[in-house]
Amino acid sequence: MAMMDRVVVFFDLETTGLDTSRCEILQLAAISDDRRFNVFISPCRDIDEGASRVNGFTTHGHGSDPRSLQLHGQPVDAVPPMRALADFIDFLSSFQAPLLLAAHNARAFDVVVLTRNLQRCSLMPRFLEVSGGWFLDTLQLSRELWSLKSHKLKDLVSHFLNMPFNAHDAQEDVRVLQELYMKWKPNQAVVQSCTFSPAGR
DNA sequence: TGCCAGGCCCTCTTTAGGGCCTT
Numbered sequence: 011m012a013m014m015d016r017v018v019v020f021f022d023l024e025t026t027g028l029d030t031s032r033c034e035i036l037q038l039a040a041i042s043d044d045r046r047f048n049v050f051i052s053p054c055r056d057i058d059e060g061a062s063r064v065n066g067f068t069t070h071g072h073g074s075d076p077r078s079l080q081l082h083g084q085p086v087d088a089v090p091p092m093r094a095l096a097d098f099i100d101f102l103s104s105f106q107a108p109l110l111l112a113a114h115n116a117r118a119f120d121v122v123v124l125t126r127n128l129q130r131c132s133l134m135p136r137f138l139e140v141s142g143g144w145f146l147d148t149l150q151l152s153r154e155l156w157s158l159k160s161h162k163l164k165d166l167v168s169h170f171l172n173m174p175f176n177a178h179d180a181q182e183d184v185r186v187l188q189e190l191y192m193k194w195k196p197n198q199a200v201v202q203s204c205t206f207s208p209a210g211r
Numbered sequence: 212t213g214c215c216a217g218g219c220c221c222t223c224t225t226t227a228g229g230g231c232c233t234t
Binding site (some may be wrong): 022023024025026027028029030031032033058059060061062063064065067113114115116117118119120123124148150153160161162164178179 | 215216217218219231234
């Protein structure tokens with residue numbers, strides 16, 4: 011599987027918390043070159059206090075009804091998970107090329123949450139058909155490439171890039187992740203070693 | 212009721228524990 015021939019799509023999730031077996035997606039952003047995707051999602055559960063603190067999302071509503079979503083106190087246009095994930099799949103299908111989906115800590119967090127939420131919406135088959143289901147973990151990649159004390163996205167940005175950065179805004183996170191990748195110029199072997207497929211799980 | 216993550220990596224390791232990283 012030649013990963014270097016693939017179009018790399020960087021993506022990031024903001025969620026209701028860190029528990030990958032329960033959390034819901036609040037924001038899904040992606041970027042590949044100049045092509046961008048972003049969507050906000052109405053969750054059906056409360057946002058953990060710690061998550062609200064770092065990502066700025068709050069909800070209004072209760073019970074099992076979808077909540078209205080606010081970002082830093084301002085209402086955002088949020089859609090149901092099914093609609094958001096279907097739109098993401100449409101975005102991916104527009105590339106009409108083999109893809110490699112990259113995220114920071116993808117293996118332990120983003121891919122686990124994304125695939126669980128896709129499965130819940132019965133969208134996993136279509137997602138795999140469109141995306142190919144290959145993922146790159148940029149946290150693992152950073153650890154393979156560089157000997158650094160911290161491989162947090164925020165610290166990588168301040169170490170490698172001289173650009174302003176709003177951590178925990180998914181659109182900002184994917185933008186800097188792409189910038190880091192372009193700066194690093196990783197070779198095929200190391201990219202391959204940090205690539206995985208959760209299909210069949 | 213009360214609880215509340217978990218995969219990966221490192222090492223004072225493998226009969227384990229702790230820190231990193233994601234929200």
